Amino acid sequence: MTTPLKISPDPRNESMKITVRKNGPYHVSGGIPLKTVEVIYDDDGNCRTWNETKTYPLQQQQYALCRCGLSKEKPFCDGAHAPAHFVGTEAGDRKPFQKGAGITPGPFLTLADNEHLCAHAGFCQRAGGIGNLVTSPDPDAREIAIEEGGNCPSGRLVVSDTATGEAIEPDLEKSIAVIEDPVHGKHGPLWVQGGIPVIAVDGKAYEVRNRVTLCRCGRSKNKPFCDGSHLEE
Ligand code: FES
Known part of the structure; x- marks a missing residue:
C-alpha cells in the first residue's frame, strides 16, 4: 500500500482554486500562474521531458x-x-486515486496505476515501460521509472519507495500548464500542478493531488478530467 502524497496547506495559496462552471468554463481564482508547456521527444520518438514555452502575464x-x-x-x-x-x-466518479489504482510492487519501487485518469501523454513507455521498470532489480531502471512516473501529467502513475511506502513526487509549484504537442499538432489538456483544489459544479471538491489534467477539448467522457479524447482530433 502506498502512502498518498500529503499536500501541505500553504496560507499564501489558500485562495487558489479551480471551479467547474455548469456547461461553461473553469473559473480560476487566487491568481494561479498560467503557462504553456510543450512535449519534448528524444531521437527515438519517445516523450522525454517538458519545456515551458510561455508564461501568461496575469492582469487579474x-x-x-x-x-468546451x-x-x-x-x-x-x-x-x-x-x-x-x-x-x-x-x-x-469521485473515487480517491488509491481506490481505483492497481498496485505493482518491485524491489525498489511500487507503482500505483489508476488507468481511469489516463490522459495518454505517453511518458511511461520508454525503456520497456514503467510497469517493467519498477519490477527490475537494475538501479538504472529505478531512476527511469521515477522520471517516467513524475512526468505523467495526469498523475495516473504514482511511484513510491517500496521500503517506506512514501510517494516519490515531482516538486511542482502551484500553477496551470496548457499542454501543447507541436510535433504531432495536438492540443493537450490543462495540467494542474502542485495540489490546487478543483471544485465540481455541485460545490464538492475533487481529491486534491499534485498532478491532475483537466479536459479542454470538451470531449472527455471523464469530465472534468482529460481522457485523451483530444488525440482523436
Ligand atoms: S468554455 Fe467558454 S468558450 Fe469554451
Missing part, C-alpha cells in the same frame, strides 16, 4: 479557461460555449 486574480474547446481566445473562455450549447456534465 481571477480568469476563466475554456472547457470552441473558444477563439484559447486557453481563455470567450463565451463560445453558450451559443454552442456545450454540455459539460461531469462523469460523477
Whole structure:
C-alpha cells in the first residue's frame, strides 16, 4: 500500500482554486500562474521531458479557461460555449486515486496505476515501460521509472519507495500548464500542478493531488478530467 502524497496547506495559496462552471468554463481564482508547456521527444520518438514555452502575464486574480474547446481566445473562455450549447456534465466518479489504482510492487519501487485518469501523454513507455521498470532489480531502471512516473501529467502513475511506502513526487509549484504537442499538432489538456483544489459544479471538491489534467477539448467522457479524447482530433 502506498502512502498518498500529503499536500501541505500553504496560507499564501489558500485562495487558489479551480471551479467547474455548469456547461461553461473553469473559473480560476487566487491568481494561479498560467503557462504553456510543450512535449519534448528524444531521437527515438519517445516523450522525454517538458519545456515551458510561455508564461501568461496575469492582469487579474481571477480568469476563466475554456472547457468546451470552441473558444477563439484559447486557453481563455470567450463565451463560445453558450451559443454552442456545450454540455459539460461531469462523469460523477469521485473515487480517491488509491481506490481505483492497481498496485505493482518491485524491489525498489511500487507503482500505483489508476488507468481511469489516463490522459495518454505517453511518458511511461520508454525503456520497456514503467510497469517493467519498477519490477527490475537494475538501479538504472529505478531512476527511469521515477522520471517516467513524475512526468505523467495526469498523475495516473504514482511511484513510491517500496521500503517506506512514501510517494516519490515531482516538486511542482502551484500553477496551470496548457499542454501543447507541436510535433504531432495536438492540443493537450490543462495540467494542474502542485495540489490546487478543483471544485465540481455541485460545490464538492475533487481529491486534491499534485498532478491532475483537466479536459479542454470538451470531449472527455471523464469530465472534468482529460481522457485523451483530444488525440482523436
Ligand atoms: S468554455 Fe467558454 S468558450 Fe469554451
